[in-house]
Amino acid sequence: MSVPQNKRYTVEGMTYKSNVSLSDYSTMRLGGSAAYLAEITNKSELREALLWAQANKLPVIMIGSGSNIVWKDEGFQGLILVNNILRYEVYEEDSTNFYVTIGAGENWDSAVARTVKDGLTGIEALSLVPGKAGATPIQNVGAYGQEISQTLTTIEAYDISLNNFVVIPASDCGFGYRTSRFKTVDHGRFFITAITLHLVKGNPAPPFYATLKTYLDANNISEFTPTTIRDAVINIRSNKLPDPSAVNNVGSFFANPVVPTYKLTELMNNYDMVPHWEVDKEKVKLSAAWLIEQAGFKDFHDNETGMGTWPAQPLVLVNEHAKSTQDLLNFKKKIIDSVQSKFGVELSQEPELLPSA
Numbered sequence: 001m002s003v004p005q006n007k008r009y010t011v012e013g014m015t016y017k018s019n020v021s022l023s024d025y026s027t028m029r030l031g032g033s034a035a036y037l038a039e040i041t042n043k044s045e046l047r048e049a050l051l052w053a054q055a056n057k058l059p060v061i062m063i064g065s066g067s068n069i070v071w072k073d074e075g076f077q078g079l080i081l082v083n084n085i086l087r088y089e090v091y092e093e094d095s096t097n098f099y100v101t102i103g104a105g106e107n108w109d110s111a112v113a114r115t116v117k118d119g120l121t122g123i124e125a126l127s128l129v130p131g132k133a134g135a136t137p138i139q140n141v142g143a144y145g146q147e148i149s150q151t152l153t154t155i156e157a158y159d160i161s162l163n164n165f166v167v168i169p170a171s172d173c174g175f176g177y178r179t180s181r182f183k184t185v186d187h188g189r190f191f192i193t194a195i196t197l198h199l200v201k202g203n204p205a206p207p208f209y210a211t212l213k214t215y216l217d218a219n220n221i222s223e224f225t226p227t228t229i230r231d232a233v234i235n236i237r238s239n240k241l242p243d244p245s246a247v248n249n250v251g252s253f254f255a256n257p258v259v260p261t262y263k264l265t266e267l268m269n270n271y272d273m274v275p276h277w278e279v280d281k282e283k284v285k286l287s288a289a290w291l292i293e294q295a296g297f298k299d300f301h302d303n304e305t306g307m308g309t310w311p312a313q314p315l316v317l318v319n320e321h322a323k324s325t326q327d328l329l330n331f332k333k334k335i336i337d338s339v340q341s342k343f344g345v346e347l348s349q350e351p352e353l354l355p356s357a
Helices: 043-055 108-117 210-218 226-240 261-268 288-297 325-343
Strands: 008-011 014-021 033-040 060-063 069-071 076-083 088-092 097-103 152-159 164-169 190-201 258-260 276-278 283-286 307-310 313-319 352-354
Touching: 014 043, 033 043, 043 060, 043 076, 043 152, 043 190, 060 190, 069 325, 076 190, 097 108, 108 226, 164 190, 210 226, 258 261, 261 283, 283 288, 288 313, 288 325, 307 325, 313 325
Parallel strands: 033 076, 060 076, 069 352
Antiparallel strands: 008 014, 014 033, 088 097, 097 190, 152 164, 152 190, 258 283, 276 283, 307 313
């Protein structure tokens, strides 16, 4: 059974919208239209929607708040599911160890705030990361020295290869720097409904991420609690990054490139200061923001594409008056080509371009 275009249609209690503008479902505010869209509030609705899509031979993409995705101009001839599954449960193993299960549709920062309020440490440095909880494992969200993979224990998801719900341990998630199996080899196979984290009652301990340490020192903060670290991160992010609800952007557009150590040596022969972090004895991580700024894109405004870079953080690409996703991709190419030409380093895009090939 197909859904009439430009209408709302209800099948067995589920409401589907048709011909929906995807620019409303990405904080970059660009993209074509989706054939169908439905909002999911529980696991039963998810199963029902997926079975309906299978019966109608429709591809499916599930999203959260759209804060880390960009839609292609051609849109999506399938079903978009907006994950609004709410859940927050705490299991106390003992006076120190706590397990927190968070629904995939929960606002991530609100969930972080609840854990911090309870005096739990482990994700306070991930404060103010936009989006929903279910998106955090997909690209192994990280900030200021913490990654979701450091605390995640299990993921609950619907596996379309089995047509059933499964529980996936963290050890089977294939986590890496800004990646996981959900973003690579099993892209599109799992629809995440909840995540469970292992958090600890107590205070975070130094050493802290360099940017965070600088802020703490500058503000004479010497007593470290989940609350003081959360407050510090919120201040840092608020001064550095635009609010996606007010400024059209999807956060950091490029990942920090990981390169062989000899590449760092080459760069340091030509530059006095090259921000970097050691990955292991053979690889280092370079600052994408520094590379972009040195390539001439600090506080840059491109009239040709209608795109720009955020004044306080060149990693953030801002849709100022772009007319299409192609405009964004053209601007991205300008930056990538300039960095490649100047440094011999290739930048990679962090937000997902959908639908993927």
